[in-house]
Amino acid sequence: MSPGRLEGKVAIVTGAGSQLDDGVGNGRAAAILFAREGARVMLADRKLSAAEATLRMICDENPAAEVEALEADVTSDTDCRLMVERALARWGRLDILDNNVGIGIGGSVVDVTEDDWDMVMRVNVKSMMLASKHAVPAMAASGGGAIVNISSIAAMRPSRLTPYATSKGAVISLTRAMAIDHARDGIRVNCIAPGPVYTPMVYAGGMPGELREQRRRASPLGVEGTGWDVGYAALFLVSDEARYVTGVVLPVDGGVSITGPGRR
Ligand SMILES: NC(=O)c1ccc[n+]([C@@H]2O[C@H](COP(=O)([O-])OP(=O)(O)OC[C@H]3O[C@@H](n4cnc5c(N)ncnc54)[C@H](O)[C@@H]3O)[C@@H](O)[C@H]2O)c1
Numbered sequence: 720m721s722p723g724r725l726e727g728k729v730a731i732v733t734g735a736g737s738q739l740d741d742g743v744g745n746g747r748a749a750a751i752l753f754a755r756e757g758a759r760v761m762l763a764d765r766k767l768s769a770a771e772a773t774l775r776m777i778c779d780e781n782p783a784a785e786v787e788a789l790e791a792d793v794t795s796d797t798d799c800r801l802m803v804e805r806a807l808a809r810w811g812r813l814d815i816l817d818n819n820v821g822i823g824i825g826g827s828v829v830d831v832t833e834d835d836w837d838m839v840m841r842v843n844v845k846s847m848m849l850a851s852k853h854a855v856p857a858m859a860a861s862g863g864g865a866i867v868n869i870s871s872i873a874a875m876r877p878s879r880l881t882p883y884a885t886s887k888g889a890v891i892s893l894t895r896a897m898a899i900d901h902a903r904d905g906i907r908v909n910c911i912a913p914g915p916v917y918t919p920m921v922y923a924g925g926m927p928g929e930l931r932e933q934r935r936r937a938s939p940l941g942v943e944g945t946g947w948d949v950g951y952a953a954l955f956l957v958s959d960e961a962r963y964v965t966g967v968v969l970p971v972d973g974g975v976s977i978t979g980p981g982r983r
Contacts, residue, residue, distance in 0.1 A: 723757025724958045729861075730815035731806055733793045733850055735762035736769020742919035745869060746819035747773045748950030751780075756954065758815065759785040761806045765792045765820075785810070793820050793846035803853040813857040815957045818847040818868045823920070824882040831882050843886035847893060855901055863905025865957040868894045869949070870912045870968065872976045887912075891968050898966030907965040909956045914972025916944035938973025 730753045734746040743751075746764075754760050754777045764770035770788035777784045789805055791798040806813050824831065824839040847868050858864030870890040877884035894910035901908060915921070915934035922931070935943040952971045955961055970976045 723755065724954070724960070725753055725815070726757035728758045728814040729761075729806055729810040729812050730758045730817065730957070731761040731763055731802060731813065731850070731854065732817040732819060733763045733791070733802075733846070734765075734820035735760075735773050735788075736764035736766055737772070738769070738919040738923040740769070740772040742923070743946045744918040744920055745913060745916070745946045745949040745953075746817065747776070748946035749817050749819065749867075749953040750786075751777055752947075752950045752954045753815065753817075753957070754784045754786055755780070756958070759810050760787075761802065761809075762786055762788045763791040763793065763802050764788070765790070793818075793850050794841050796849050796852075799846075799849040800853045802850070803857050807857055812861040813854060814861055814864045816850060816854040816858070816864070816866045817953055817957070818850055818866065820846050821869055821871070821887070821920075822883075823880060825880045827879070827881050836882050839882045839886045840889070843883070844889045844893065847890060851897060855897075855904070855906060858906050859901070859904040864907075865961070866897065866906065866908045867953045867956045868908070868910045869953075870894070870910050872912045872914045872970055872972050874912060875970075875976055894968065895966045902965060907956075907961065909961070909964060909966065910968045911949055911952050911956070912968050912970045912972065912976070913949045914938065914944055914970065914975040916946060916949060916971070918946045937975050937978070939975075939978060940973045942973050944971065944973055 732750040737744040762770040767790040871887040874887035898908040
């Protein structure tokens with residue numbers, strides 16, 4: 720058997736669980752794919768049982784997989800520090816960080832409460848800064864690494880989710896700034912902008928069939944996106960195959976972001 724694409728590497732995935740134990744979101748898909756390709760993976764989630772469900776999925780596939788479920792709230796500086804320390808203590812290095820955690824808050828600037836605005840910025844943007852603050856020195860000490868930040872096409876095509884869209888725009892700016900800051904440490908920083916993918920984040924609360932169909936049809940391909948599509952993009956960006964790729968925003972959206980009125 721040929722070695723996996725991430726053989727020998729150590730990864731942290733934040734939000735590696737999912738809102739539903741049997742669902743596959745962007746974080747869970749990435750964690751599973753990283754492990755399949757030979758990475759040792761720290762599965763960090765605010766909800767330990769969600770991370771443990773991912774661990775079971777991975778170990779069911781491969782009982783020899785080296786993975787650990789960790790309870791960590793990435794809006795906490797302490798938890799982010801402990802998350803990185805735990806990966807280093809267990810595996811002695813850090814190569815990959817998938818900053819996947821994000822929440823959706825809708826409304827306009829008129830509708831949104833100050834508390835909700837602060838929360839979406841804290842969960843979607845500050846968390847990535849905090850996780851990276853601790854991960855970057857560990858990666859630099861390991862000889863380099865790769866970070867992938869999960870944004871959204873809502874950053875480019877806002878649709879009545881102004882707080883969310885603003886936070887995801889900040890994720891793009893953060894990605895580009897970090898890509899410059901840490902390039903000479905051998906750390907690549909890229910960003911994925913998922914489109915309307917069908918993950919527990921959007922269907923856990925119940926999604927009418929009509930809306931699901933509308934989201935599918937939004938793609939010129941007429942194909943419904945899943946967490947796996949985002950996971951495979953993350954796998955490419957963190958692998959050595961992307962060694963010459965940094966600071967990019969990769970839409971994974973079935974072409975939604977290239978459509979215009981009346982175009983499909
Ligand atoms: N599904 C979509 O259509 C879509 C589109 C664009 C972008 N995204 C982005 O994808 C990312 C999430 O994807 P997912 O499918 O994995 O979601 P998910 O809901 O399946 O899983 C998110 C996980 O994050 C955990 N979490 C939430 N807050 C946390 C915190 N503060 N600290 C640690 N863990 C926390 C949750 O417990 C959950 O297990 C988000 O950044 C989201 O904005 C999704």
